[in-house]
Amino acid sequence: MTSAPPDPADPAPEPATTGGAGRAVPRPPYALTVVVPTLNERDNVRALHAALAAALDGESWEVVFVDDDSADGTPGEVAALAAEAGNVRLLRRIGRRGLSTAFIEGALSSTAPVIACIDADLQHDERLLPAMLAAIRNGEAEVAIGSRYAAGGGEEGLVGGRKDVSRYGTRLANWLVGSHVTDPLSGFFAIERGAFEDSVRRLSGIGFKILVDILASAPRPLKIVELPYTFRPRHAGASKFDSLVGAEYLQLLIDKALRGAVPARFVLFCVVGGSGLLLHLGVLWAIHGWLDFAVAQAVATLVAMTSNFFLNNFLTYADRRLKGWRVLWGLGSFYAICSVGAVANVGVASFLYRSEDAFWGLAGLAGALVGAVWNFAVSSIVTWRK
Ligand SMILES: Nc1nc2c(ncn2[C@@H]2O[C@H](COP(=O)(O)OP(=O)(O)OP(=O)(O)O)[C@@H](O)[C@H]2O)c(=O)[nH]1
Ligand SMILES: [Mg+2]
Structure with missing residues (x-):
């Protein structure tokens, strides 16, 4: 059986969901x-x-x-x-x-x-x-x-x-x-x-x-x-x-x-990293006269990494923010990841500086970028995993 075609002159019927007998x-x-x-x-x-x-x-x-x-x-x-x-x-x-x-x-x-x-x-x-x-x-x-x-x-x-x-x-x-x-x-x-x-x-x-x-x-x-x-x-x-x-x-x-050219999260991660660098230099400036330089550098690094972790936890990974005890685990994993990132950073920069006879600034920048990408990529799947 076929149904009659709708008459275009008819007003629009009320929305219906089902007809009788499951039709x-x-x-x-x-x-x-x-x-x-x-x-x-x-x-x-x-x-x-x-x-x-x-x-x-x-x-x-x-x-x-x-x-x-x-x-x-x-x-x-x-x-x-x-x-x-x-x-x-x-x-x-x-x-x-x-x-x-x-x-x-x-x-x-x-x-x-x-x-x-x-x-x-x-x-x-x-x-x-x-x-x-x-x-x-x-x-x-x-x-x-x-x-x-x-x-x-x-x-x-x-x-x-x-x-x-x-x-x-x-x-x-x-x-x-x-x-x-x-x-x-x-x-x-x-x-x-x-x-x-x-x-x-x-x-x-x-x-x-x-x-x-x-x-x-x-x-x-x-x-x-x-x-x-x-x-x-x-x-x-x-x-x-x-x-x-x-x-x-x-x-x-x-x-x-940025029209999506670079992930917004990575931009924020780098901005936070930049703030960490300034903090690092500030702390180093304040304490290097009191402590052995290597110790002062280590303290400044720790302070900067800690600040970076909390800023990223608040801003960059606000949607995956770690709370309570998970903050301690996150901080530990962030220290570990950033330490590897620092090794990669220094390794890549030194290699470029020596082998390509590159300008020191470019070699340093390339090393910092490799370190930042490593830190970002690994911390996003380990520290702030979904
Ligand atoms: N599906 C979905 N809805 C959400 C989410 N967050 C908020 N909403 C809804 O979005 C609407 C706006 O959220 P509100 O909490 O009212 O935000 P607001 O109006 O800025 O804040 P108040 O002025 O304090 O009410 C509400 O209907 C929420 O239920 C979400 O993550 N998912
Ligand atoms: Mg509301």
Whole structure:
């Protein structure tokens, strides 16, 4: 038996999942997919869905929760909601973290012409979504951004030093992107599918600031509108904002500035190494008059290696940060790896200096680079292994 072809004059039917007797019924494409990255947001799931349903009444929309193995039962709560509401999907990731890749994968799982990103905790004002959708539909914008800083917006939900962090981060992002967006760090925006597809292969996917990533990755300037809203206090659950967010933002900026030519992590590792060199010289200068030179050099080396370890642990490997007793093991392995790196450094530099009659500076630089690459490569798989 064949079904009658759809009458083009008919209004779009409501999204359906299955027909009677297990027959699959074609599901009309949704006009909007709302992607919600979640990490331990169980008590926000239903509240957010209800808020979206009220805001998007009359629209054809779906929501996809992209969950990174929450331990508080978020996936179960989404699954229970999906059993009641047809427009709820759950994408689960195990052993993964990061808001940006969560959004990218949620967006890639959608076929809707417009994709929105919103936090689960109701800090973003979902009532803006129809205006965002309209701006994209009528061609006024390819990206509609919910802005805390546009005239009429507000940031009440941001507490203490977070306001300053956000403002400095905004300036950095605009400098990088060459734009004048009031809120490029916003986690609340909608994007037209074509604009997303044009950028998706260039995205870094590092950290939590997906909008900056999109704006910096677009092959051409995007048409943007900003819609003011007031950032609300978190509804339920705990904040995930910590120093990791800042460290990964720095990595994202480096990655975008260098267009991915050198891994951002390696750049940070070298910057930390440079700070270690300065510290080494400072310590040596301070103590070489008191101690035998070889002892002073050994002390300076130890101080520099220790500082490098803690800076790398905080900044370069923020996402794999060692804590508690593992710090001691990490520090020991870092000393051992860097000692081998120092031997390789001196060996390569001496070999070049003697055999090629090379300029001392170039030989020294080549040795330092070999040592840095060794230290980086081995410490990333031993000290800060995933
Ligand atoms: N999938 C996924 N979602 C995440 C991750 N980290 C945070 N999220 C979600 O991203 C959204 C934003 O995180 P929040 O903790 O609210 O960050 P924030 O709004 O900057 O911080 P607060 O103002 O303190 O709430 C929330 O829906 C989180 O559940 C992650 O690693 N993976
Ligand atoms: Mg939040």
